[in-house]
Amino acid sequence: MTSENDAPTKVDPAHGNASDAESDEHAVAPPATAHEIARRQLLGKMSIGLGVACGAAISVPGVGFVVAPIFRDEPTEWRAVGKIDAFKIGETVNVVFVDASPLPWAGVTAKTAAWLRRIDQTNFVAFSVNCAHLGCPVRWMEQARLFMCPCHGGVYYEDGRVAAGPPPHPLTRYPVRIEAGQVEIRTDPIPIG
Secondary structure, X not given: OOOHHHOOOOOOOOOOOOOHHHHHHOOOOOOOOHHHHHHHHHHHHHHHXXXXXXXXXXXXXXXXXXXXXXXXXXXXXXXXXXXXXXXXXXXXEXXXXXXXXXXXXXXXXXXXXXXXXXXXXXXXXEEEOEOOXXXXXXXXXXXXXXXXXXXXOOEEEOOOOEEEOXXXXXXXXXXXXXXXXXXXXXXXXXXXX
């Protein structure tokens, strides 16, 4: 009784090799024709082109994100903060107004503020409520006549100059004007740094 494993192998007398099935495994491929080479080159170039196109499509939003602010104008608007008579000479008060560039869904976060001081009958000065260091809100301390930042100990004199702490420059000033009996502040994006 013979099993399949014990079956004798046929030898090809011309080549001295085992049967045709076994010889096909070790056969060398014939050289490629000019048509096949041209097709492979075309497919290779198409793959490279497709890769470049995909890379460009992916990078366009990133480039736009980096370059767009260079060409965009900063939004500014004059916002009324109250009638002239509502402010006492020499007093510094916090006034709230809508930011220059609120988004439709911003809600209450579209509001910002400034410290407004009436200097005389027609002159006002307005300071940003944001510390020049990292943007924390500063407080006006009436008795000390200082602006103080609770986050990192920044201190400013009443004219906005740095008195102590890490702030790199004075408080940012907003332009102020009087228009039709109203005090108006020109809004800019939140000034930090």
